[in-house]
Amino acid sequence: MYFFLGNLSCLEILLTSVIIPKMLSDFLSRQHTISFAACITQFYFYFFLGASEFLLLAVMSVDHYLAICHPLRYPLLMSGAVCIRVALACWVGGLVPVLGPTVAVALLPFCKQGAVVQHFFCDSGPLLRLACTNTKKLEETDFVLASLVIVSSLLITAVSYGLIVLAVLSIPSASGRQKAFSTCTSHLIVVTLFYRSAIFLYVRPSQSGSVDTNWAVTVITTFVTPLLNPFIYALRNEQVKESLKDMFRKVVADFLMNLLLDNCLNEKAVR
Structure with missing residues (x-):
């Protein structure tokens, strides 16, 4: 359990490091510029780390299910070697699917040199809005990939917690039920914060036409959630x-x- 939590912390540190240093540099220097290569690099690492985090959150929900519903078999089912392989699969699972859309965005013809990205980082919507060609197929591809990663991981999380609730309700003692539910509270709060904003931003067919309304929601994903997560997990520790x-x-x-x-x-x- 703590092994996956360490991976989650590492992902969120890297995710914020992709965006915040450049944004602070722009604010301090008042030169709001970024090279095309740096923009595409930021685009790739943001979505790679984000996709890996969704997969890891789903794995953590399964880990909670095994710890609560199968406590005697848990050390065997989630041994050190298994945890390492599963965590590696989460990292690779975010690394590979994002590569194709990143190359496709990098090869798009943009209308003019020195175009202004209407955002505080290189998100998919603002970049597609600057393209001089029809990006409908690329938006549909992004929608399918986002749906596969986000919705599938959310479905795994929902099923895992549904089984946990059924198992916990069968515990006869109130203190046992409370202890079991308290184990999952922190993870549920993080999942709720992360999925709500991500589904609003990326699980929809068109992304290029709603840049302005995305700004505040993106702040929640990139700043608020990583900022709150240490407090959410730490305050559950006595x-x-x-x-x-x-x-x-x-x-x-x-x-x-x-x-x-x-x-x-x-x-x-x-x-």
């Missing part, structure tokens, strides 16, 4: 909770001590 409580108590105690010392010094100064 040790992290205790550490945060201790840190909060220490900060409050230091603040009150400094305030008390300032009052004492002010009283002495007045006398």
Whole structure:
């Protein structure tokens, strides 16, 4: 379970690194330019890492199902070698399907040199909007690939959690049910955040005609979700909770001590 969580963290670090450094550089230098090669590279890695993350989220849901519904067989079913092979399959599963659409976008004829991408990174919709040719077939291909990756992984996640719910409801003790559900809460929150925005953005036949409305939703996918994920997973850990409580108590105690010392010094100064 923690092995897949480490892979998810690595994917999200890489995903944000593809977009945020360039965006911050543009804001600081006020030179909002990107070369064509860098734009295509950003396009490829964004979709490659995103597709791998969807596959990994589906694998994590199956991992939760096996841990809850088959706890005695779990060490055998999800051994170290199996986990490595499954994680590698997720990375390769995102790497290969995105290669074809990336090459197709790179070979498109664009209307003019120095065209303006109406976005804060090289997303598929803004790039297709700049093409001087009919991109309907390419948009349909993107739609099919996005549907296969996103909808299929969502279906696996839904089936896994459906089986988990049925298994948990059969547990006689309330504490056992609560413990089982608490194991899945963090993953469910992440899945909900990630899938809602991704389905709105990419599981539709046309992407080039709605660039403006996509901007706010893309921010959720690229900034908000990766930012919230460490807090979502960490706050489910009791040790992290205790550490945060201790840190909060220490900060409050230091603040009150400094305030008390300032009052004492002010009283002495007045006398």
